[in-house]
Amino acid sequence: MTTPADPAADRPARPEDVDEICAALPETELSTSWGDVPTWKVPRGENGKGFVLYRHPHQTAVDPATGEMYDDLLVIITPTEADKTALVEDPSTPFFTIDHFRGHNAVLVQQSRLGEMGRAELAEVITEAWAHRAPKRLVREHLGG
Numbered sequence: 001m002t003t004p005a006d007p008a009a010d011r012p013a014r015p016e017d018v019d020e021i022c023a024a025l026p027e028t029e030l031s032t033s034w035g036d037v038p039t040w041k042v043p044r045g046e047n048g049k050g051f052v053l054y055r056h057p058h059q060t061a062v063d064p065a066t067g068e069m070y071d072d073l074l075v076i077i078t079p080t081e082a083d084k085t086a087l088v089e090d091p092s093t094p095f096f097t098i099d100h101f102r103g104h105n106a107v108l109v110q111q112s113r114l115g116e117m118g119r120a121e122l123a124e125v126i127t128e129a130w131a132h133r134a135p136k137r138l139v140r141e142h143l144g145g
Contacts, residue, residue: 013122015111018074021123022052025130026142042134051077051129060100061108072111077129081105087125093117095125 019040022028027043033050041048055061057069076095078084087095087107094113101108107125114122131139 011119013114013117013119015072015114017114017119017122018052018111018126021126022130025127025134026138027134028130042130043138049133051133052126055108058100061098070108070110074109074111075101075106076109076125077132078105078107078125079128079132083128093121 019030022030022040025042029041029044029048031039031041031048033039033041033053037056038054039050040052041050053075055070055073055075057071057073059069061070061073062068063070078087084097084105084107087093088097094116095107095109097107127143131143134142
């Protein structure tokens with residue numbers, strides 16, 4: 001899948017890349033869902049569907065090493081369960097899941113671990129999430145096919 005062009009695509013990903021990548025995709029907006037959860041949605045407006053969420057700390061997501069709730073989690077939608085499994089089971093990526101997301105096509109990643117992947121890979125995963133939630137017309141216009 002094609003991702004937004006970026007001259008810095010080959011460097012390690014950073015937390016600020018998330019908003020830059022999401023904002024560069026067509027008809028996106030940073031809004032809220034689930035009450036006050038910052039959420040990137042497509043398309044803009046009340047019919048927008050979330051594709052990247054900044055998850056609040058919650059007892060369902062605890063660092064096994066420290067016992068502390070994660071305070072920097074992103075939730076990124078995946079198109080299919082197979083896509084989710086591929087990301088979670090790939091030891092070269094920082095993606096993971098928790099019991100709370102069993103049966104949901106989404107992966108978690110700590111913003112503090114984004115540097116373990118390249119910006120291009122992060123852009124690809126976010127673009128796939130966007131394409132899964134965007135209107136098909138918009139996906140065809142932006143990505144072709």
